[in-house]
Amino acid sequence: MGVTTGHVKRAFKYRFHPTDVQAAEPSRAFGCVRKVYNLALAARTEAWARKERVNYSQASGMLTVWKKTEELAFLGEVSSVPLQQCLRHLQAAFSNFFGKRAKYPRFKSRKKSRKSAEYTGSGFRFRDGKLTLAKMAGPLDIVWSRPLPEGSLPSMVTVSQDAAGRWFVSLLCEDPNVVPLPAVGTALGIDAGLDRLTTRLVRENQTLVIENLTVRTMVKNRGLARAVSDAAWRQMRRMLEHEAAWYGRDLVVVDRWFPSSKLCSHCGSLAGKMPLSVRAWTCEGCGTIHDRDVNAAKNLLAAGRAVAACGAGVRPQRRTPGGQSAMKQETPRPEP
Incomplete structure (x- = not known):
């Protein structure tokens, strides 16, 4: 290309x-x-x-x-x-x-x-x-x-x-100093705990996937608000949006209710409640040990690829799927 x-x-x-x-x-x-x-x-x-x-x-x-x-x-x-x-x-x-x-x-x-x-x-x-x-x-x-x-x-x-x-x-x-970069085949899921600079992410990946987090609604949760603040989430998303547009990259936004942290990226089992203090957990379905942020990033990437491939939205299932994927495809309905 x-x-x-x-x-x-x-x-x-x-x-x-x-x-x-x-x-x-x-x-x-x-x-x-x-x-x-x-x-x-x-x-x-x-x-x-x-x-x-x-x-x-x-x-x-x-x-x-x-x-x-x-x-x-x-x-x-x-x-x-x-x-x-x-x-x-x-x-x-x-x-x-x-x-x-x-x-x-x-x-x-x-x-x-x-x-x-x-x-x-x-x-x-x-x-x-x-x-x-x-x-x-x-x-x-x-x-x-x-x-x-x-x-x-x-x-x-x-x-x-x-x-x-x-x-x-x-x-x-x-x-004139900003031109689209050559297309690459890599993609990356970005969790709210990420602490890397945005330009490097955009340069190294063709597709970036993030959660549609609303900082204003998360300040009620002090722990989560602190994590989001530490990652400068609002600023990072704004920079990703701008730089993805500048350099010809794709930025996919996933529903903020998608259970990226609690979903096992290996077998698809959905864990129960998981407070922010839990940084690592073991899946009861397959026994895989997960780093919370790494697991969330993997799930976001999978969800983003589904959105990019199907042109559909991603929303969470509201009940534990018992080993099945906690992601549903939501096809946009035509305007009446």
């Missing part, structure tokens, strides 16, 4: 220090983005209740109407680009929902939602290494902690502010 020559797009994030006048524009945009997203979600939810669907084009038409009302005239005071972008994100959220890949979209909260606004090409100007956003008179004071790829121009700019009030700008650029 040959290597493609297309360049990969990467986001380069920097701190910047806006003047009071410059800070006012994105601050207004943050609020307007949240408002438009919630208005569009409400409109689409009402349509959904009537068994109707509203697409991006229709939502964009609604935005035009909202701007002309007295109550929402303030939406016209900010760049229209981030507002259109939030409608595109909502469209993607609904596409994932209809495709049974995500839950129904949620409304954005003033306190909890991320403060950010996206600007596509028509919403900013980048010349001579200086970035100026729409509706701003001058360029941003950016701390260029690292250079952009030589000759690359940003295709999208995201402005954000964190909880501490710090301002960031992220520039999406093509990076």
Whole structure:
């Protein structure tokens, strides 16, 4: 298999220090983005209740109407680009929902939602290494902690502010230094206890399989939360996703309820309760002695290969199978 020559797009994030006048524009945009997203979600939810669907084009038409009302005239005071972008994100959220890949979209909260606004090409100007956003008179004071790829121009700019009030700008650029790697025949299952760097994993394996662990739901279990934190699981998954996309690798995500630790990778027997303190165990079915993490990685790899081969989801059986595999194939149902 040959290597493609297309360049990969990467986001380069920097701190910047806006003047009071410059800070006012994105601050207004943050609020307007949240408002438009919630208005569009409400409109689409009402349509959904009537068994109707509203697409991006229709939502964009609604935005035009909202701007002309007295109550929402303030939406016209900010760049229209981030507002259109939030409608595109909502469209993607609904596409994932209809495709049974995500839950129904949620409304954005003033306190909890991320403060950010996206600007596509028509919403900013980048010349001579200086970035100026729409509706701003001058360029941003950016701390260029690292250079952009030589000759690359940003295709999208995201402005954000964190909880501490710090301002960031992220520039999406093509990076000619990152190209897909030659295909290899190896695959790897990755357990939450893994402590290796991600780039090496991606370079050495064509397929990587991980569990769909939700850190927020695991903090209730102090031991498991500590293990996940030690492995920097959230960061590692994000890096794996990016690097797999950059280098032409496959990343397979397995249901977080799949009993990878308790399932014997040798005979398929399913053990009973197994607290995190148990680092090694002996299978009652075949007598195989397992290292917990190694066994889990083997099971994840097998499950990932099944997903890749069949295009199906993997979910656990809810009762001990008595020596049979604790993995079922779940074929996606067509959308009605």
